[in-house]
Amino acid sequence: MSLDLPRILAAHDRIRPHIHRTPVLTSERLNQACGGELFFKCENFQKVGAFKARGAVNAVFSLDDATARRGVATHSSGNHAAALARAARLRGIAAHIVMPSNSPKIKARAVEGYGGQITFCEPNQAAREAACAKIIAATGATLIHPFENEDVMAGQGTAAVELLQDVADLDLVLCPVGGGGLLAGTAVATKGLRPSAIIIATEPAQAGDAADSFRAGHVVPLTKADTIADGLRTNIGAPNFAIVQRHVSDVVTVREDSIVAAMRAIWEAMKIVIEPSAAVPYAAILEGRVNVAGRRVGIILSGGNVDLDALPWMPRA
Amino acid sequence: MSLDLPRILAAHDRIRPHIHRTPVLTSERLNQACGGELFFKCENFQKVGAFKARGAVNAVFSLDDATARRGVATHSSGNHAAALARAARLRGIAAHIVMPSNSPKIKARAVEGYGGQITFCEPNQAAREAACAKIIAATGATLIHPFENEDVMAGQGTAAVELLQDVADLDLVLCPVGGGGLLAGTAVATKGLRPSAIIIATEPAQAGDAADSFRAGHVVPLTKADTIADGLRTNIGAPNFAIVQRHVSDVVTVREDSIVAAMRAIWEAMKIVIEPSAAVPYAAILEGRVNVAGRRVGIILSGGNVDLDALPWMPRA
Numbered sequence: 001m002s003l004d005l006p007r008i009l010a011a012h013d014r015i016r017p018h019i020h021r022t023p024v025l026t027s028e029r030l031n032q033a034c035g036g037e038l039f040f041k042c043e044n045f046q047k048v049g050a051f052k053a054r055g056a057v058n059a060v061f062s063l064d065d066a067t068a069r070r071g072v073a074t075h076s077s078g079n080h081a082a083a084l085a086r087a088a089r090l091r092g093i094a095a096h097i098v099m100p101s102n103s104p105k106i107k108a109r110a111v112e113g114y115g116g117q118i119t120f121c122e123p124n125q126a127a128r129e130a131a132c133a134k135i136i137a138a139t140g141a142t143l144i145h146p147f148e149n150e151d152v153m154a155g156q157g158t159a160a161v162e163l164l165q166d167v168a169d170l171d172l173v174l175c176p177v178g179g180g181g182l183l184a185g186t187a188v189a190t191k192g193l194r195p196s197a198i199i200i201a202t203e204p205a206q207a208g209d210a211a212d213s214f215r216a217g218h219v220v221p222l223t224k225a226d227t228i229a230d231g232l233r234t235n236i237g238a239p240n241f242a243i244v245q246r247h248v249s250d251v252v253t254v255r256e257d258s259i260v261a262a263m264r265a266i267w268e269a270m271k272i273v274i275e276p277s278a279a280v281p282y283a284a285i286l287e288g289r290v291n292v293a294g295r296r297v298g299i300i301l302s303g304g305n306v307d308l309d310a311l312p313w314m315p316r317a
Numbered sequence: 318m319s320l321d322l323p324r325i326l327a328a329h330d331r332i333r334p335h336i337h338r339t340p341v342l343t344s345e346r347l348n349q350a351c352g353g354e355l356f357f358k359c360e361n362f363q364k365v366g367a368f369k370a371r372g373a374v375n376a377v378f379s380l381d382d383a384t385a386r387r388g389v390a391t392h393s394s395g396n397h398a399a400a401l402a403r404a405a406r407l408r409g410i411a412a413h414i415v416m417p418s419n420s421p422k423i424k425a426r427a428v429e430g431y432g433g434q435i436t437f438c439e440p441n442q443a444a445r446e447a448a449c450a451k452i453i454a455a456t457g458a459t460l461i462h463p464f465e466n467e468d469v470m471a472g473q474g475t476a477a478v479e480l481l482q483d484v485a486d487l488d489l490v491l492c493p494v495g496g497g498g499l500l501a502g503t504a505v506a507t508k509g510l511r512p513s514a515i516i517i518a519t520e521p522a523q524a525g526d527a528a529d530s531f532r533a534g535h536v537v538p539l540t541k542a543d544t545i546a547d548g549l550r551t552n553i554g555a556p557n558f559a560i561v562q563r564h565v566s567d568v569v570t571v572r573e574d575s576i577v578a579a580m581r582a583i584w585e586a587m588k589i590v591i592e593p594s595a596a597v598p599y600a601a602i603l604e605g606r607v608n609v610a611g612r613r614v615g616i617i618l619s620g621g622n623v624d625l626d627a628l629p630w631m632p633r634a
Contacts, residue, residue: 023340025362044588045342106585264625268423271361271590271621304588308581314631 003150003243005192008157008185011058015155018057018090022046022159024166029269034285036292039170040266041163044274044304048082048110050231051159051182051302052146056083058155059144060091068093070140075099075121075128078107079231079303080146085116096141098131100124104230104307125222125235147181148237157185163298164193171295174281176302177201177210177251178232180240186300187247197298198249202284204229205253210236214244214251228256228312231277231303252290258283260312266301276312278302320467320560322509325474325502328375332472335374335407339363339476341483346586351602353609356487357583358480361591361621365399365427367548368476368499368619369463373400375472376461377408385410387457392416392438392445395424396548396620397463402433413458415448417441421547421624442552464498465554474502480615481510488612491598493619494518494527494568495549497557503617504564514615515566519601521546522570527553531561531568545573545629548594548620569607575600577629583618593629595619 022042030038043051060072071094074084081097088095097116099108100123111118121131136143144152159182164170173190177183187199203210204227212220219241225233236244244251254262263279265286266272278301284290285297339359347355360368377389388411391401398414405412414433416425417440428435438448453460461469476499481487490507494500504516520527521544529537536558542550553561561568571579580596582603583589595618601607602614 049588267590267625271366273584273588273590308584308628308630311625311628313625 003153003184003188005188007154008161008189008192011151011154012158012161014061015054015057015158018047018087019053020046021162024163025270025272027269030265034292036294037296038292039163039167039296039298040270041159041298041300042272043159044272044278044301048079048086049303049305050079050083051156051300052079052083053086054158055152055155055181055185056080056087056144057090059149059151060084060087062151063142067142070142071096072144073098073132073135073139073141074144074146075132076146078103079305081116082107082110082114084144085111085114089115094141096135096139098128098135100128104305106305106307110305147179147234148239150239153181153184153240155185156182157189159300160186160189161193163300164190167296167298169296170194170197170298172198172200172290172292173298174200174202174284174290175300176229176232176277176280177203177236178234178277180210180236180244182300182302183248184240184243187243191247199247200290201244201248201251202281203232203251203253204259204280205255207233208253210244211251211253213241229259229277229280231275232280252284254280254283254287254289258287262286264313273304273306274301275303275306278304320470320501320505322505324471325478325506325509328468328471329475329478331378332371332374332475335364335404336370337363338479341480342587342589344586347582351609353611354613355609356480356484356613356615357587358476358615358617359589360476361589361595361618365396365403366620366622367396367400368473368617369396369400370403371475372469372472372498372502373397373404373461374407376466376468377401377404379468380459384459387459388413389461390415390449390452390456390458391461391463392449393463395420396622398433399424399427399431401461402428402431406432411456411458413452413456415445415452417445421622423622423624427622464496464551465556467556470498470501470557472502473499474506476617477503477506478510480617481507484613484615486613487511487514487615489515489517489607489609490615491517491519491601491607492617493546493549493594493597494520494553495551495594497527497553497561499617499619500565501557501560504560508564516564517607518561518565518568519598520549520568520570521576521597522572524550525570527561528568528570530558546576546594546597548592549597569601571597571600571604571606575604579603581630590621590623591618592620592623595621
């Protein structure tokens with residue numbers, strides 16, 4: 001079974017009791033600044049503060065009872081971890097969470113708050129996967145990969161479904177890309193519901209593996225992930241990249257200072273709290289990397305979990 | 318003509334084309350923390366970032382043409398200034414704004430952005446009024462007082478109208494009080510539409526003149542206004558106080574640390590940006606000064622204009 005629109009719509013029905021239908025907000029000030037019409041899908045208002053609630057609930061509630069009883073496990077930079085812990089608690093099963101030791105404190109606290117059992121590991125992909133494999137061997141838990149799992153992708157795609165239901169005639173959808181779960185779901189949902197809309201992925205140049213992969217035509221390993229956008233410090237997944245190749249028109253990269261400027265502009269103009277990863281699409285507009293003049297542009301604001309003691313424009317303590 | 322419900326409803330019709338109907342948001346986390354059901358009317362999302370857009374538009378659009386042509390003037394700590402500048406621009410007339418020299422930079426920039434003509438003065442009431450009188454003598458402009466003007470009060474009351482339209486069966490409405498424009502409008506609208514609802518005003522203890530006045534039975538002068546809640550550093554107006562005496566059940570004061578904690582809790586739980594003044598009602602809940610257990614509580618979040626470089630939990634530069 002592959003990722004397609006019916007699967008995303010089924011996910012939407014499945015998760016509806018457990019997630020918010022988030023609002024789509026607009027800003028006259030930001031529209032005037034760019035000359036386009038921007039429609040921000042506010043997944044910062046989602047349960048656990050990020051779109052990840054969608055995919056996690058869909059994956060956990062798609063398990064059969066016998067499998068579910070053995071629990072779930074994952075490795076995650078944070079939002080997926082909290083989301084999976086919450087989804088597991090909703091189903092009454094255990095969640096084993098492997099987190100890199102440099103994860104923002106707020107994200108570890110969130111996992112604990114939902115009853116997730118955390119194991120910290122070195123902040124690299126190999127260490128994450130090894131720690132997770134060990135837990136799975138011991139418990140029989142099911143790995144719910146943060147982005148390569150198709151039920152996760154289907155769940156993430158439901159944000160775009162709602163965006164397209166609420167806003168007619170979008171010309172363009174902008175989406176951040178880390179592992180590619182949100183992007184894959186967004187791309188399939190958008191192309192299914194509105195084939196004429198163009199999808200552009202955006203990522204930090206400091207973690208530019210998806211753009212490199214897009215140019216190369218195959219997944220290029222992430223060699224550095226030195227970006228403030230902590231949700232995007234991940235190599236794009238192979239199944240995700242296959243979907244990107246089919247549906248995404250371009251992958252553009254942005255500078256760190258643009259991410260901070262975009263984040264701050266959205267806070268100031270829209271009075272909403274978004275995390276750096278969520279600011280990446282608007283950063284691409286600020287840099288002029290995406291032409292939005294005269295176009296109707298949907299933007300997925302992926303999350304709002306920031307450490308208010310460590311905002312990027314604060315003087316370093 | 319005095320302030321009554323029909324006048325507030327007429328104001329609502331008058332201003333509707335020029336303001337946002339702001340959303341009412343809820344937070345499961347904050348509800349669980351206090352045991353009540355909290356309904357936040359998000360005037361931080363309002364035009365100019367504060368409820369002040371409502372009163373200013375109503376006052377400016379209530380002027381006859383000949384009077385309007387001579388322009389408008391005011392003295393304000395900031396949000397009313399931006400709101401009046403914007404309302405004047407919408408009507409195509411001049412706005413003369415007297416601002417205290419210690420106003421947050423973001424607020425002065427906002428006034429300039431709307432084409433208002435700023436005169437800075439010493440940060441005290443006497444200096445504000447003198448500077449304003451001088452401008453009025455020179456131009457023939459109409460003073461639009463930030464809170465004693467009844468058209469302003471009527472406009473501010475429209476936020477409560479929308480709140481009561483959107484949320485049934487409120488038991489209690491909490492509102493911050495500075496000069497008392499929002500409070501007067503909120504009280505009259507609430508008592509008109511839902512007489513059984515109790516209205517409680519909240520203010521910083523460090524600018525506790527409304528509470529002092531409420532106990533004394535007459536307006537007590539504000540002797541210090543040493544509060545982070547910059548929108549509430551104002552003595553309550555005489556006409557406003559008369560309305561408070563008639564309709565408001567209590568005025569409770571809160572500590573500065575509670576204001577900061579409340580502001581931060583709302584940012585973190587709800588992912589929205591509010592200014593310190595807007596956090597004062599929730600601070601009263603945090604301090605246990607208002608019993609909300611089992612009650613349906615409307616809270617006016619008055620505005621979202623904060624200087625992101627000077628957040629109260631930042632280390633001092």
